[in-house]
Amino acid sequence: MPVRLLGLNCSPRDNSNSSIMLETAFEKLDAVYPGATEHETIHLRDLHIEPCKACNVCGKTKAGKYIPCVRVDEDDVQQVLDAMVAADGILVATPVYFGLPSDLFVKFIMRTRPLRHQDFRLANRPVGVLATAGRRSGGAETAILATWLPFVRNGCLVVGNGDATCQFGAYGWAGGRGQILTDEWGLEQAFQTAERVYTLAKVIKAGAEATGFVSPMKFSYTSGTR
Ligand SMILES: Cc1cc2nc3c(=O)[nH]c(=O)nc-3n(C[C@H](O)[C@H](O)[C@H](O)COP(=O)(O)O)c2cc1C
Known part of the structure; x- marks a missing residue:
């Protein structure tokens, strides 16, 4: 069974550097590991996304029944959540805004x-981040780290680029739409990060299939509270 990878493009603009980073990474994965992955990219800009309204209803009942978001029928978010759960690994591409990931991502x-x-x-989904900034040292690193945080809270495993450079993901350097095509090193890092996500996803999937091991992570409203 191929490893299922999901790309999340978090740029609000068309023909974005973020979408090119994802596309390039997936194309090179296909070339290096033919047939090893199935991948799709969701462009958040194409979807209707309402903000969380902090109603605190989502979760599970005492009987263990899951309660979905109250906005489940109001917008397109559930389809993205379903795609994330179905994926073995996730690749997030975001523009850098003020040293952070895009507001669309947040x-x-x-x-x-x-x-x-x-x-x-x-739980246990490997996640890699491809960040593009207009300036050299324009905050790609801080944007990647900030993108990691909610995934760690979701029980995911974050990865870097796996190269001797030990970067935290891909640091694209491009301003205008499509300019990333001239950033050969940034695109190479995008592939390296995708390769790390793929490698880890493959190992985790094979381990789970061989052992039947199920993540023991359980959510509780009382754990860590007073
Ligand atoms: C609101 C806003 C904030 C930005 N902040 C930064 C920044 O902090 N550092 C930087 O280098 N570039 C910054 N940029 C430039 C973008 O990161 C850059 O144009 C990037 O290529 C956009 O990626 P995209 O084509 O995937 O949307 C900013 C752009 C916008 C619109």
């Missing part, structure tokens, strides 16, 4: 809270 990722409350349905 708005979306808050809506993954039901998955955490549903006994960490994203």
Whole structure:
């Protein structure tokens, strides 16, 4: 069975550097590991995404029944959550805004809270980040680290580029739409990060299939509270 990878493009603009980073990474994965992965990219800009309204309803009942987000029928978020759960690994591409991931990413990722409350349905998914900044040292690193945080809270495993350079993901350097095509090293890092996600996803999937081991992560409202 191929490893299923999901790309999340978090740029609000068309023909974005972020989408090119994802496309290039997936194309090279296909070339290096033919038939090893199945991948799809979701462009958040194409979807209707309402913000989390902090109603605290999502989660599970005392009887262990999962309660979805109250906005489940109001917008397109559930389809992305389903795709994340179905994926073996996730690759996030975001533009760098003020040293952070895009506001589109932040708005979306808050809506993954039901998955955490549903006994960490994203547990053990490897996640890599491809960040593009207009300036050299323009904050790609801080944006990657900030993108990692909600995934760690979701029980995911974050990866870097796996190269001797030991970077935390891909640091694209491009301003205008499509300019990333001239950033050969940034695109190479995008592939390296995708390769790390693929490698880890493959090992975790094979281990789970061979042993039947199920993540023991359980959500509780009382753990760590007073
Ligand atoms: C609101 C906003 C904030 C930005 N902040 C930064 C920044 O902090 N550092 C930087 O180097 N570039 C910054 N940029 C430039 C973008 O990161 C750059 O244009 C990038 O290529 C956009 O990627 P995209 O094509 O995937 O949308 C900013 C752009 C916008 C619109």
